[in-house]
Amino acid sequence: MxxxxxxxxxxxxxxxxxxxxxxxxxxxxxxxxxxxxxxxxxxxxxxxxxNDAARQLRAGHSRTIGLIVLDVGNPFFTSVVRAAEDAAALHGSAVLLGDSGHDAGREANYIDLFQEQRVQGLLISPVGDVTERLDLLRERGVPTVLVDRLADEAKFSSVAVDDDAGGYLAARHLLDTGRRRLAFVGGPTSIRQVADRLQGAQRAVKEEADATLEVLESEGQTVLAGRSVGNMLVERGRENLPDGIFCANDLLALGVMQSLTMTHTYRIPDDVALIGYDDIDFAVSAVVPLSSIRQPTEALGRTAIELLAEEVESQNPTHRAVVFTPELVVRQSTGTSSAG
Amino acid sequence: MxxxxxxxxxxxxxxxxxxxxxxxxxxxxxxxxxxxxxxxxxxxxxxxxxNDAARQLRAGHSRTIGLIVLDVGNPFFTSVVRAAEDAAALHGSAVLLGDSGHDAGREANYIDLFQEQRVQGLLISPVGDVTERLDLLRERGVPTVLVDRLADEAKFSSVAVDDDAGGYLAARHLLDTGRRRLAFVGGPTSIRQVADRLQGAQRAVKEEADATLEVLESEGQTVLAGRSVGNMLVERGRENLPDGIFCANDLLALGVMQSLTMTHTYRIPDDVALIGYDDIDFAVSAVVPLSSIRQPTEALGRTAIELLAEEVESQNPTHRAVVFTPELVVRQSTGTSSAG
DNA sequence: TCGTACCAATGAAACGATTCAAACTTTGGC
DNA sequence: GCCAAAGTTTGAATCGTTTCATTGGTACGA
Incomplete structure (x- = not known):
């Protein structure tokens, strides 16, 4: 043949x-x-x-949707992608996935590629500030939905998670289990997510007259950064130790946990409760299973597709910004002091 | 407009x-x-x-390559994807990524989609046994390269990593640092990768007359599975403890490490050396940085694209199977007994 | 028997690019 | 000033679908 x-x-x-x-x-x-x-x-x-090329040429539109994420290795995005694919399949569309790897050049390549492919629309978790490029897309009539980033509602629809609410949830949980001297670990605070989570935590702490929140800025969001903050805490000694620690993500929390438990100086959650953010796979299999804040990634992906479908189907551009509230996952690391 | x-x-x-x-x-x-x-x-x-559809229709071929992986969340594949994208870009092609999630149905959907898109060729890390479907592709003239799976060289080109060599490398390293009572942790051995790594380890152990290798079958390849094997070892007591442990992947190794160090009964690497496989990000930031076997994922991705390019360009189908040898990464968990 | 619906099937036109033989223009040598 | 060669530009044909006005056939009621 x-x-x-x-x-x-x-x-x-x-x-x-x-x-x-x-x-x-x-x-x-x-x-x-x-x-x-x-x-x-x-x-x-x-x-x-x-032959999809011929079909598309004649029909004037394709059956594919472009999705550009910052990092396919990140479980957050992996889960969003999975949900988006499933939701798109229900609409009879397929998702073309692009990984920008936080690189504006790669992102631009994918935007160009997807435009040439005449995708129905674009879901994008943009690198830095791409307002101009996105404005261009808008002019060209490519419906676009921002993922994990709020947008000017006059211009784009978007789906995002309320990090302030997540921070509140974490701190409120520590307070509810009787902790009063809280610490926030995260940094740099120039990252919006970090700043929002901190702000939410502060909001919760203000609700309790006798509660305090200390901010421990970390150098990045890695296990090692967490461990060095943890080591610092160990050196400060027992009387200066917070009784509840909220880390801006799970990697930091795992690092802090390593420091505190490695030396066997302190016990979690008896001496200090610990909660992270993101609920990564490792959280459940930590030495002390880690409480965390879970982001509704499936809902994000599904809703992004639905918003896009709305834009594709209706002509007049009414955009919506959908914000999801994350969810508290309680595990042993914030259990009520069991040692008694 | x-x-x-x-x-x-x-x-x-x-x-x-x-x-x-x-x-x-x-x-x-x-x-x-x-x-x-x-x-x-x-x-x-x-x-x-x-308009790429029109171009493709007339030109008769597209500028895209389909890549179907088993799990985009798996760092192994993430890295392969990244390398493949970069290599494809050098050839002026773009990669369309599909995630089968180990699901044959999703895989089939992507194969169909990519065929309709008339991709130049397909890189696939297949789910289970898909010989029939792949044979169909071959008949249809879609050049295909198998990734991380050896293939009948008469039919397909393929790129893979030599797991036997990796197992040998890990065991040899333990032997070279003076360990003699080795243990292999992994399972089920029905998984080819696990079986091959074990086989390689056995080959190395046979080279030393006074060395032994005990096989500890785990239930799966997770941190928790590793921890339960580790707990079992702790219970067995010091005199029955191996002095070198090779785990079939890093998650298992991290679990074993948790058990052994949590109780502070044993020290790594002084009482027992520990080595994993895959060199995941967490390996370096474990309590004791974990030695591991690194797979040449970048080379895999790059070579897969090159083999595909060969098939696309030449008419006569000469297939090649390229096998890479993994690399030993030495960290503290197999350091020479430093406590002395 | 005729007219009217209705249902199936037809096939030419159109989508937007690439390709290529042909037409046109420029250049340089004599 | 003429001619050939080299360099540019042209535009019709083509790729494989979808679309849709038109045709052919059948059934039913008057």
């Missing part, structure tokens, strides 16, 4: 017109059972596969 | 023929500087973006 079969080959083989073959594929109800059978048989025998 | 500009609009706007616009885009050398400038200006003013 030399060339892949075309719809014309199928038509000849089944002794029908090309339009009929097309109808079998797109509007089966318009075709009688008898000819439908013949055509399907011919398709099977010739191994015909629809 | 209603409709996106076509090449014809550009031609009108610049007062040239459509063929000239096409030449500007594809063969700039054939066009004089003067008209090139005029055309580029028109392209800019109209915001023209090439």
């Amino acid at each position: 030399n060339r892949t079969a075309s719809i014309k080959d199928v038509a000849n083989h089944a002794s029908v017109a090309v339009g009929t073959v097309s109808n079998v594929l797109n509007y089966p109800d318009r075709v009688s059972q008898r000819t439908k059978d013949r055509v399907l048989k011919a398709i099977d025998e010739l191994g015909f596969v629809r | 209603n409709r996106t500009a076509s090449i014809k609009d550009v031609a009108n706007h610049a007062s040239v023929a459509v063929g000239t616009v096409s030449n500007v885009l594809n063969y700039p050398d054939r066009v004089s500087q003067r008209t090139k400038d005029r055309v580029l200006k028109a392209i800019d003013e109209l915001g023209f973006v090439r």
Whole structure:
């Protein structure tokens, strides 16, 4: 077999017109059972596969949606992607995935590629400030939904998670379990997520007259950064130790946990309660299973697709910004002091 | 602006023929500087973006390569993807990424989608046994390279990593640092990777007359599975403890490490050396930085693209199977007994 | 028997690029 | 000033679908 079969080959083989073959594929109800059978048989025998380029060219629109994330390795995005794919499948669309890796150049490449492919629309978790590029997309009429980033509602729809609420949730949980001398670990605070989570925590702490919140700025958001903050706490000694620690993400929390438990100086949660953020897979299998704040990633992905579908279907551009509230996951690291 | 500009609009706007616009885009050398400038200006003013569907339809082939992996969340695949994207970019192609999530249905959907898109070729890390489906692809003339899976060289090219060599490397390292009573942790051994790594380890142990290798089968490849094996070891007591442990992956090793160090009964590497496999990000930030076997994921991704390019360019199907040897990464967990 | 619906099937036109033979223009040698 | 060669530009044909006005056939009621 030399060339892949075309719809014309199928038509000849089944002794029908090309339009009929097309109808079998797109509007089966318009075709009688008898000819439908013949055509399907011919398709099977010739191994015909629809040429999407031709279909798209004629139909004027594709069946694909572009999705550009900052890092496919990040479980947060992995989960969003999975949900988006499933939701898109329900709409009969497929997702083309691009990984910008926080690199503006790669992101630009993907935007160009997806434009050339004439995707139905674009879901993007943008690198830094790309207002100009996104404005261009808007002018070109490519419906776009921002993921994990709030947008000017006059211009774009967006889905995001309320980090302030997440911070509040974490701190409130520590307070509810009787902790009063809290510490926040995270940094740099120039990162919006970190700042918002801190702000939420502060809001919760203000509700309790006798509660305090100390901010321990970390150098980055890694296990090692967490461990060095933890080591510092160990050195400060027992009387200066907070009784509840909220870390801006789980990696930091795992690092802090390593420092505090490695030396066997302190016990979690008896001496100090610990809560992280993101609920990564490792949280549950830490030495002391880690309480955390879980982001509704499936809902994010699903809703992003739905917002995009809205934009695609309706002509007049009414944008919506959907904000989700994260969820508290309680594990042993913030259990009520069990040692008694 | 209603409709996106076509090449014809550009031609009108610049007062040239459509063929000239096409030449500007594809063969700039054939066009004089003067008209090139005029055309580029028109392209800019109209915001023209090439319609890839039309180009592909006429040109007969696309500029995209399909890549289907088992799990984008797995750092192994993330790294392969990244390398493949970069290598493809050098060839002027873009990678469309599909995540089968170990699900044959999703995999089939992506294969269909990519066929309809008429990708240049397919890189796939297949779910289970898909010989039939892949044979179909071969008949249809879609060049295919298997990733992380050896293939019948008469049919497909493939890239893979030599797990036997990796197992040998790990065990040999333990032996070289003076350990003699080794243990292998992993399971189920029905997984090819696990079996091969074990086999390699056994080969190394046979080289030393006084060395032994005990197999501790785990239930899965998770931190928790590792921890339960570790707890079992702790209970066995010091005299029955191996002095070197090789885990089939890093998660298991981290679990074993938790058990052994949590109780402060044993010290790593003084009482027992520990080495994992995969060199995940967490390995370096474990309580005791974990030695591991690193797979050459970048080389895998790059080579897969190159093999595919070979198949696309040459007509006669000569397939190659490229096998890479993994690399030993020494960290503290197998350091020579420093406590002395 | 005729007229009217209705249902199926037809096939030419269109989508927007690339390709390529042909037409046109410029250059340089004599 | 003429001619050939080299360099540019042209525009019709083509890729494989979808779309849709039109045709052919059948059934039913008058």
